[in-house]
Amino acid sequence: MVKNAVLEVQNGNVIQTLNNLWRQLLEKGLVDALLIPQELPSGGNVVQTLVSRVDSLTTPNPLAPVMPVNSARLVSQMTKVTPSPRKVGVVLRPCELRALIELVKLKQASLENLVLIGIDCFGTYSVNDYKKLAENGSSPSDAFIKAVKEGKEDPSLRQVCQMCEYPTPMNADIAIGLIGIDLDKSLLIQASTPEGERILEALELKESSEADVTKRDEAVSKLVEQRTKKRDEVLQQTQQETSGIDNLMKVLASCINCHNCRDVCPLCFCKECFFDSPTFEMEAEKYLGWAEKKGTIRMPTHNLLFHLTRMSHMVTSCVGCGMCSEACPNDIPVANIFRLVGLNTQKLFDYVPGRSLDEPIPVSTFQERELLKVPEKL
């Protein structure tokens, strides 16, 4: 069985080469449909599409440096009620895959009949930045891949991407390796499940050399190291800026309670959020009572309560995709705060969101002898 295969790059064009791969998946019936990012005919954005016919696969481009939504939400939407009996290949970024694994554990998505295809990620621009780049005429993807080949990282990539220490797919059936690979020559296609191996076999791909795999692994460790360093720098700054109630309220001063950060979060899955519940349908006297007690209350109410509650509910599963910061109309660094708190809370349980399907969500399980310092002792 082939586990590590080589995909030769044609004419130095990575996107075109991958395009052939997607076509083959559909043509050979290895999948019945693909969930894959495609460039919009209008240009200016690359969005997830569900494609079931080869001739409709016009502009697939999962390498485009933009992520309008975390696609784990889409997979959840498609598979939660009843998964399809047909095989669907889903092409996801590493953070989307990790979010999907979390959603499966939360019983909000199913991996049944899915083929998970993960791609190494060099980072993404915000949707607006991508649009501006596209308006300049040249293809942002080509420029991006050129920069990657030269080993450069654009400082205007989203900050969460620059400090993401998981640039490679975890738990994918097939992982497409780009990091540390000579993209003018070939790509590395790795199968990590029997399903993945079956597909590599059917695609009749050549076995890759051991050296290629090692080269990638080394480049990945180097990139992870670099990003971890960046992460620690950024989060130290975040810690300083948000420490204490005074600073926290300064950061949240521009929050307008729109709850966009919750709406785009792949892990905030509750059908009815507590903050949309009748708990908050209160009579005027309630507000007046609070106003009387404190003298003044900020309207709309429950600003910090919302953020801290959302945090206490899902921060142990936060994958750091940064969609929250993208959705914030007033540029509150929600993602940085969640990453900072996430790291500390996940450390408590030695938990990495999306690492394994076998590790239960921390707050859904327990061990008898743990956290012995949490309860007070008189």
Add this chain to the structure above:
Amino acid sequence: MQEQQEQQQEKDGFEPNIVGLLCHWCTYTAADLAGTTRTQYPPNIRPIQTMCSGMVDPVYVLWALLGGADGVLIGGCHPADCHYVSGNYKARRKIAVLKSIFNTLGLDDDRIWLCWISAAEGQLFANTVAKFTETLKKKGPNPMKEYWTT
């Protein structure tokens, strides 16, 4: 200097508000026991009965602390004694997460106490409330509740 003294005096006269989220099967019953045995303890706690410490959502604690409480006491059964088998263990995880959030954001996690007090431990309940009240008096009012912008 004078200002400091005034602050100190204010702290001295300060009576903290404690919200107690107490498990029906143990700590709430312990509070009853403390009452029926006439055990004296500070009147600063406002007990709320919950069916299990495991059903205490972090939002209850947060709402209390932002809405006027100086401390929150979550009372549950001793490990291995939960009426619902594992609610107290789950509570411990949830409170650990909440405390970690507080710690990271520079908020005072020592205003949240999780205590294991069985139905037979009326005296322990009284002692716990006394100790918590004393701790909060030393700390002074909860700065989060003073904010009108939260």
